[in-house]
Amino acid sequence: MxxxxxxxxxxxxxxxxxxxxxxxxxxxxxxxxxxxxxxxxxxxxxxxxxxxxxxxxxxxxxxxxSEAQPSSERRLFISDTSIIFAAFQNFLRVSSTPENEWSQRDDSVRTIRKLATDYVNFTKECWIHASQATKENQSSLQFTGDHYRTLYTCLSLFVVLYVPDSGLEDAPVGDELMEWLNMHFIEPSTEEGDHLSSLEKPWEDETFWPYLLRATMRGLVKAATFFLEALSRHPSNYLRRLSSQLIPLLSDQPHLQNFAAERDFAHASRRWREKVKAMRVELTNVPESDRRDEYENWWDRLSSIVGILEGRTEVIEKVCDELGADWKELSVAWGVFADFRLRRQDLPDVVAQIVDDVPPDPTDMEDMVHASLFGGDPMKALSYASQLDPWLAAHMADIMQSLGLIDREPVEDTGLTVRDSYMLAYAEYLHSDAALWRLTAAYMFSCGEVGVQCADEVLLRVPLRLGVPQQSAGEDVTGVLTDTLRDVNAICFEYQREEVRRSVCKIAAQELMQKKEYGLAISYCSSAEDWPGLGRVVDRVLDEYIISGPENFTKYVSGIAPSLQVLNTASAAQGVFIYRLMFAVRYAEFHQRMSCQDLQEAAWDLVSIFQEETAPKSWWGVLLLDALGLLEHKAALLFSYPSACLLLRRLEEVFTRSQHGSGDDYLRMLNRKAHSTPEAALNQLQAVRLALARYFARCTMIGTGGKQFMGRRSEIPA
Structure with missing residues (x-):
């Protein structure tokens, strides 16, 4: 890739x-x-x-x-492997062992190996799944099965060489490498074996001896012995006898996994080598004249097989060259036959000699990753892996750092460790798909201070998409509306990014306010402790009264009213903004009662708003004009005498202040509502002054007492 x-x-x-x-x-x-x-x-x-x-x-x-967005199958691969990554990060967080001691602790290494093996198994499943796709589905795959196969081979080799089972760190590695080679690079092919087994005299076929040589060098005992048994029908008495003697030699070759101790394995291998030497003596005694048949110099071929078992490097190299085997096959055969006690730490020296003569393919990134891992150069392996797939480099680097295979100290120029550099490169690849922002942030948060800053920027720019969807009757859209936002908040809480969480809540509140979701907007302003923002939301709600009238205003206030009780109990809430919200709620209650013709209660609401000083002065003109109809009510006196006095004092303050240059402070909302100038607004309030004069006259005529002034509330004039 x-x-x-x-x-x-x-x-x-x-x-x-x-x-x-x-x-x-x-x-x-x-x-x-x-x-x-x-x-x-x-x-x-x-x-x-x-x-x-x-x-x-x-x-x-x-x-x-610059990056192709992950397709559906790639997203599935990314999401599923991120679960393993999250488990690995959780292990690192909760582990009581210091990071630089993990490689010395068996329990830590076992856990790391288990998680690394999970990666291997999952890439194997993806390879099988992609390979089995139909031709129609193949065209829709972003990555072919062969791409996932390369990830599988690289990761499994990494586990074999660098994350061995507990107790095998210093054990011979040849057999494990042979198992890896046979699993991923199958030679000889099954088709060749099927073809030869169908022949009555397979030795007459030109592919017979190459097949037998390769099966021997690959340790494929069953295949090799099957065709050695076929030689029991060969015309040569020497070949029949030698092939029958060779069969138990192949079957009895010692393998480390069959022994409880390496010492026993070494002892058995030496005794087995003595038997191979005896076989060489038997082979040497064959007369020159009997070493060929009609098709081949069988003696040379059989001698090559015995030479492989003897561990003669020149024979192994010659056979590999004849068969077209690459450096991997030669290196693995070296560890199984030439030096059966070859250890992981000694493998790079052997590979260095081999690749001088049989170099890896520099155009094949998979082959270069393999060569770097064989050669004991994790840094170079990561460099090639990043060209193959940033996913591979990131997750290999993650494990390498935990095992101390790469430097844990940040590079001076970037402030990043090697692991963090590859992890951030992968996170940037994920960033090409806005839908993967959760995983992008998770990978970034694992990369120190630089990664945290990058993750913060990602979270701040997550498209919240807070538009209200179509809903059926009675359906609650709140959950749908804020799913993404809740996820952002949850991630901020998880990684203790409180400032980012508050900023995101502020952004959400602004978007919700634009969509007239005022109740949710206030909730997020409160969550962010953005009190000026809360004030702006309330102002927008109050603007609804000016723009669209009391009916819509009352509807919008019903959405924000529940927030008032919550905020009243919040010690962090700033009073000036709470009073503004309180005013909006009280003013909506006033209009609700007016619409229901509950005029007495409406009058008490209006007076209490002035008494409790919840109304901003810019709204006084509007409130006084609202009182006009109540003052002129013919059926009853709705205000007590002290209440009427309070209205008069507020009215006189508006006139006095306006005449001294503060008209905008008192008349701004009335000007907006009536689309008038301050002078015209004062003329409107003259009608309120006249209504108050008439009201006092009516009070004088009937007296200041009487039941018409009694009510449920005690009114104390300001």
């Missing part, structure tokens, strides 16, 4: 044969990065020395990305 150095836009911004015209015009291409993923907006800006003449000035914009 490699990232192209070029972005091909379709259709192109400039046709290939018009590039010179673009250069001569003085214009050039420009691009802007997206704030929340790795996409680019590419466009041709106008020539700075000229002005657009006429037209709409519209400009074509091309969207491109």
């Amino acid at each position: 490699t990232t192209s150095k070029h972005l091909n836009l379709v259709p192109p911004v400039v046709e290939a044969d018009h590039v010179e015209e673009l250069v001569q015009s003085g214009r050039t291409t420009a691009a802007c990065f997206s704030p929340y993923n790795k996409s680019l907006a590419v466009f041709l800006p106008p020539n700075p020395g000229s002005q657009l003449q006429g037209g709409s000035g519209e400009q074509d914009i091309y969207f491109a990305s």
